[in-house]
Amino acid sequence: MPPSLTSAIATPRPRRLVVAGTEGCATCAICEVRANGICSALNDPELERLAQVAVKVVIPPGQIFIEEGARADEFFNVTSGTVKLFKSLPDGRRQITGFVSVGHFLGLAVSKTYAFGAEAIDQVRLCRFSRTRLDPVINEIPRLERRLLSEAANELVAAQEQMLLLGRKTARERVASFLQELLEKEYGDSPAPGAWISFPMTRADIADYLGLTVETVSRTLSGLRREGLITVRNGHEISIITPSRLHAIARGEG
Amino acid sequence: MPPSLTSAIATPRPRRLVVAGTEGCATCAICEVRANGICSALNDPELERLAQVAVKVVIPPGQIFIEEGARADEFFNVTSGTVKLFKSLPDGRRQITGFVSVGHFLGLAVSKTYAFGAEAIDQVRLCRFSRTRLDPVINEIPRLERRLLSEAANELVAAQEQMLLLGRKTARERVASFLQELLEKEYGDSPAPGAWISFPMTRADIADYLGLTVETVSRTLSGLRREGLITVRNGHEISIITPSRLHAIARGEG
DNA sequence: CGGTCTATTGAGCCAAATCAAGATGCGTGG
DNA sequence: CCACGCATCTTGATTTGGCTCAATAGACCG
Numbered sequence: 001m002p003p004s005l006t007s008a009i010a011t012p013r014p015r016r017l018v019v020a021g022t023e024g025c026a027t028c029a030i031c032e033v034r035a036n037g038i039c040s041a042l043n044d045p046e047l048e049r050l051a052q053v054a055v056k057v058v059i060p061p062g063q064i065f066i067e068e069g070a071r072a073d074e075f076f077n078v079t080s081g082t083v084k085l086f087k088s089l090p091d092g093r094r095q096i097t098g099f100v101s102v103g104h105f106l107g108l109a110v111s112k113t114y115a116f117g118a119e120a121i122d123q124v125r126l127c128r129f130s131r132t133r134l135d136p137v138i139n140e141i142p143r144l145e146r147r148l149l150s151e152a153a154n155e156l157v158a159a160q161e162q163m164l165l166l167g168r169k170t171a172r173e174r175v176a177s178f179l180q181e182l183l184e185k186e187y188g189d190s191p192a193p194g195a196w197i198s199f200p201m202t203r204a205d206i207a208d209y210l211g212l213t214v215e216t217v218s219r220t221l222s223g224l225r226r227e228g229l230i231t232v233r234n235g236h237e238i239s240i241i242t243p244s245r246l247h248a249i250a251r252g253e254g
Numbered sequence: 255m256p257p258s259l260t261s262a263i264a265t266p267r268p269r270r271l272v273v274a275g276t277e278g279c280a281t282c283a284i285c286e287v288r289a290n291g292i293c294s295a296l297n298d299p300e301l302e303r304l305a306q307v308a309v310k311v312v313i314p315p316g317q318i319f320i321e322e323g324a325r326a327d328e329f330f331n332v333t334s335g336t337v338k339l340f341k342s343l344p345d346g347r348r349q350i351t352g353f354v355s356v357g358h359f360l361g362l363a364v365s366k367t368y369a370f371g372a373e374a375i376d377q378v379r380l381c382r383f384s385r386t387r388l389d390p391v392i393n394e395i396p397r398l399e400r401r402l403l404s405e406a407a408n409e410l411v412a413a414q415e416q417m418l419l420l421g422r423k424t425a426r427e428r429v430a431s432f433l434q435e436l437l438e439k440e441y442g443d444s445p446a447p448g449a450w451i452s453f454p455m456t457r458a459d460i461a462d463y464l465g466l467t468v469e470t471v472s473r474t475l476s477g478l479r480r481e482g483l484i485t486v487r488n489g490h491e492i493s494i495i496t497p498s499r500l501h502a503i504a505r506g507e508g
Numbered sequence: 509c510g511g512t513c514t515a516t517t518g519a520g521c522c523a524a525a526t527c528a529a530g531a532t533g534c535g536t537g538g
Numbered sequence: 539c540c541a542c543g544c545a546t547c548t549t550g551a552t553t554t555g556g557c558t559c560a561a562t563a564g565a566c567c568g
């Protein structure tokens with residue numbers, strides 16, 4: 001199981017952090033994603049308090065807005081689009097630790113620096129909070145802290161699941177797990193066989209997420225297609241024909 | 255990179271949860287590990303409050319005291335010994351997601367059931383709290399919740415590091431990373447070259463932690479020994495001769 | 509319609525898994 | 539004390555799943 005240098009290096013490194021578009025500070029109360037993420041835990045006056053320290057920003061596709069190892073003095077809340085979180089080795093090998101989208105809170109790292117990087121896959125909208133300004137708000141609103149704790153616990157569970165995948169699953173099982181995850185994100189646990197799911201990440205992203213190479217991901221998807229388990233459209237839309245079969249494969253019972 | 259069925263199955267499944275020794279409820283104020291873990295965040299009256307809901311238990315080596323998927327109605331705080339946390343696939347493949355020892359808090363899972371299992375490696379002492387009794391205490395003491403959040407964030411960082419290891423590192427880099435981790439747990443970041451570090455886990459545990467097989471772990475350790483980077487004594491004690499070389503290997507610069 | 513990414517497919521290779529002996533250590537009981 | 543049984547660890551021989559290298563095929567875009 002040699003490291004896949006090329007898959008990581010071949011990915012063109014997106015340009016560095018440049019100034020992202022700022023949309024001014026809208027009131028959170030009328031935020032279109034108020035029902036999602038940490039904001040859903042707050043009432044109107046609390047949201048008002050939060051709005052005072054929030055700045056909405058727009059990040060273009062491919063831009064890194066959290067640099068690994070940089071000083072961690074900002075938090076983010078994703079309001080639209082998809083973000084990839086990653087860690088890298090000095091020689092460029094890269095592991096994507098998660099894809100996150102609307103409602104997700106970023107920057108929980110307690111240390112002085114970010115332990116991971118974050119890059120926009122498609123166009124991403126964020127609420128940005130400076131740490132120094134958010135901290136007192138968190139202290140004021142215990143429910144917010146409780147919400148963060150519960151979010152952290154959920155992420156921990158997901159991380160453990162991913163460790164099982166990376167340490168013990170075959171390529172086929174990994175790809176099936178990934179598709180399964182897409183399905184669940186879209187439809188919860190109701191299978192919805194045959195519906196089209198579109199995803200923004202490239203094969204290289206999927207490979208770096210699953211600890212594989214681009215070629216293996218591509219080959220494995222082709223295999224599943226040939227077996228009639230899935231259909232692929234435009235490369236970035238799939239339809240899962242037999243969710244239960246896929247689920248069995250993902251758990252190693254395929 | 256086929257799954258290592260044997261390494262997981264060969265490991266004899268320890269007996270099921272039987273009644274563990276109970277030591278009665280000592281006051282936390284005089285607890286020998288008061289300075290560690292969540293308790294260190296509390297003052298005397300708060301500890302007194304905590305003591306009311308805590309039960310000290312002793313777990314013999316090899317016993318599973320958290321069953322994957324079981325109802326999660328208890329929390330634990332490790333006061334001595336070493337615990338392995340793991341997730342398994344239906345066919346027995348196993349991934350150890352972490353080794354935890356004194357001061358560590360277990361059971362953060364927000365869901366109804368535990369997402370992972372926990373097994374004592376050597377003799378383990380725990381403080382056990384029932385969820386229903388601990389919840390109000392957490393609500394009363396915001397500092398406790400903050401402490402839990404910070405612990406969760408730290409675990410998340412460790413989990414991301416482990417995903418990088420499992421997804422992108424070679425066997426040699428994984429073993430070096432593991433040894434590096436042992437060294438850091440023992441001495442922080444001051445290298446202490448040549449000192450003996452003893453660890454309780456077997457080669458099978460290490461393999462299940464690093465996503466390798468027993469044979470590969472053994473061979474790799476032999477390799478590092480042959481190269482004069484480490485010395486091994488009794489199989490469960492090592493001395494790291496050149497910490498900086500090891501660290502370089504762990505980061506993929508070896 | 510050429511240029512540049514991104515994805516697919518094929519051929520060959522290699523790191524780690526699997527299979528197979530031994531070696532070492534350790535508790536138990538004669 | 540040693541002999542036995544059992545588990546753990548090490549080492550060797552062989553196999554293989556996924557990586558690497560290489561070439562082609564789409565997709566997108568100015």
